[in-house]
Amino acid sequence: MNEIKRYVNRVEWNLRLDWPTRVRVMNDLASDLQSRLEAGETLADIRADLGGPEQLAATLNEAFADHLDPAPRWRWWLLAGAAAALALGFALPALTGARQAAVGVIGGADGPTAILVSGPGVGGGTLLGISWALLLTAAFCWLGWCRHGHPRRYWLPALLSLIVCAGQGALLALGWQPGLPVYGPLSILAGFLLSGFWLGAALLVLSLRGALKKRGKRG
16 A cells, blocks of 8 residues: 555656646545555556556646646746855955954953954854755755655745745844945835845745645645
């Protein structure tokens, strides 16, 4: 029975159909396989007739060509952008000298009292790089992987977006914001766009909406 389940799961994994058509096709396939098993056929007999899961999925995709729901090919650029953002976030502080330790003298009324040595730790550029890497990865999953399969797949981009939004909110509450040379309304707007909070919030809403919508259709 586990082999039959793996066979069916593999067929569904390779389908590229819109969700209503996918549900209908998989229900029909499950009913057909159940009837065959009750009639005494084995998985080997079924595979000989229908082919392997990849072959059967390709046949179904061709048969329902009018109901294909392909993910956009350009989404791979999002994954490349995530890697670039992460690399730039860690490389930029080193290139600009932000990782050089700072030495300061804390003075008192009667002379120096302590020497403070501090490093920059994780700078603003690194935080922005990590945030954008998570957001672009979430967008990549939302555009492709989440559109096929179980509704719970939408929880991955939702979780990544929530991490970014929560992290950005906590940092803003502590007074951190992307460093900008000019302050004012324009600077605040630029900082908001640069932070990626807007994209995280949008992806979080879209992911939750997609999960609930697909769960409703599945039910």
